[in-house]
């Protein structure tokens with residue numbers, strides 16, 4: 001079979017790439033070996049775990065909140081069979097949704113396991129070979145197993161094995177306090193398990209902000225989850241009706257089931273990649289540039305098999321970018337505003353730099369602001385005031401560097417932070433924004449107001465400033481009578497595009513900055529319709545003139 005774009009793997013990275021390629025006019029084929037589309041995320045990852053999170057949340061509401069709000073429903077009971085039916089139903093609906101999207105967009109699903117035969121052909125088990133002009137590798141990742149004696153017991157399961165349980169384990173040991181381990185610990189504790197986490201590093205969710213990790217440890221402690229940090233598991237032993245887990249300095253804990261969640265590795269072996277010249281690293285995965293091109297230019301790689309993030313939404317975006325490039329466009333992935341959701345109780349969400357990362361990059365020029373949920377009316381009336389919102393910005397010009405949140409519904413709320421980071425907003429811009437009252441959204445504006453030393457528009461703001469975008473980062477100074485933004489982009493399409501503002505207040509010019517920067521970034525990467533819309537919105541800005549040395553903006557406007 002011949003096609004324009006062949007995609008190996010039908011998870012978030014792969015199915016998005018196949019659909020986007022088809023939308024751009026390609027004959028697109030997706031090769032997937034599992035009986036359903038959707039990959040880890042839809043079948044055994046994000047979707048089924050979050051269906052369980054929803055059950056856990058319902059139990060929490062019934063246990064802690066309904067009575068206070070005057071709703072009497074009696075003692076909540078977990079019906080695990082029904083919870084699993086609900087999980088399976090959600091998974092089915094979502095995986096069938098992808099199959100429906102394939103049909104609607106004309107993507108052909110070739111069922112079977114694929115392997116590169118040469119640089120333009122994928123051989124598929126049980127199906128005919130697929131010949132292509134371009135290919136996208138999206139084979140995902142697999143759960144790692146450390147070499148620990150006894151870990152081959154059937155009672156030691158990975159996340160897929162835990163999701164397949166038909167009974168709630170009375171005692172669960174979680175090996176690894178990363179995101180997946182903590183999410184399952186949180187869920188299973190609410191389902192009634194006695195939960196113990198063993199983590200070899202000094203904090204839970206090691207990559208996340210220190211304050212967030214500390215808050216999670218504190219709340220897990222209150223919920224009765226036993227934590228053993230900086231402890232290594234050394235051995236696992238069958239006891240007949242369970243397991244004895246050895247860790248630390250001769251300590252032991254007994255359990256019925258052990259979740260092994262020590263990380264996931266890129267699935268890159270046995271695909272014939274090296275034979276066709278694609279460079280890869282067994283630990284980090286396939287090497288790909290910001291266009292998602294591998295060392296073989298017409299072969300792209302996206303998602304967990306080629307990524308640092310191991311998140312569904314980064315896989316989605318990478319899939320889209322790879323497909324657009326395969327179809328002759330010039331698209332790039334920008335990783336500045338990647339949301340980091342963690343669906344524990346309490347939830348955690350971050351975007352941009354953590355405080356430690358910010359201090360590493362900016363030294364003492366870092367300020368933070370914190371707003372506790374206990375001061376938010378909506379959180380109070382929801383009986384859920386655990387946690388806070390924290391903003392991290394550089395202190396001289398107020399550029400927002402990161403937002404970290406712990407608390408109710410923060411995995412939804414973080415989107416406002418993503419937009420702010422993506423638009424290179426200052427903390428002042430965030431503080432200036434209005435949020436409906438009473439809502440949880442007010443939390444973001446309030447922490448920004450609390451943390452900014454630059455006052456809101458009109459009052460004590462500096463009268464004039466200059467802003468320069470160098471290497472993709474906005475820097476502002478108060479040194480001139482006009483506001484000037486210079487984009488020194490490295491790409492071939494934008495060089496020294498500038499916007500000059502005059503005759504109006506600095507805050508108004510400052511507000512123009514994110515829109516302009518966003519437009520430059522989008523336009524420089526790819527001639528997409530939204531770029532034109534964003535540029536047009538600059539044109540209609542009443543008091544902003546544009547000056548474009550190389551004529552680029554004139555063309556768009």
Ligand SMILES: Cc1cc2nc3c(=O)[nH]c(=O)nc-3n(C[C@H](O)[C@H](O)[C@H](O)COP(=O)(O)OP(=O)(O)OC[C@H]3O[C@@H](n4cnc5c(N)ncnc54)[C@H](O)[C@@H]3O)c2cc1C
Pocket residue numbers: 008009010011012013014031032033034038039040041042044045046047049050112113114115138139140141159180267271302303304305309310311312313315343
């Ligand atoms: C328990 C758990 C919970 C998670 N929760 C979240 C979450 O809440 N939010 C989030 O953003 N991320 C979450 N993730 C991570 C997310 O699932 C992954 O980042 C995402 O699925 C990666 O997408 P992908 O397309 O790269 O790979 P995958 O989703 O793994 O898809 C790869 C596909 O390729 C197929 N394949 C592999 N090799 C071949 C071959 N040779 N031939 C044919 N087909 C092949 C596989 O069968 C699979 O369907 C979670 C992961 C787990 C394990």
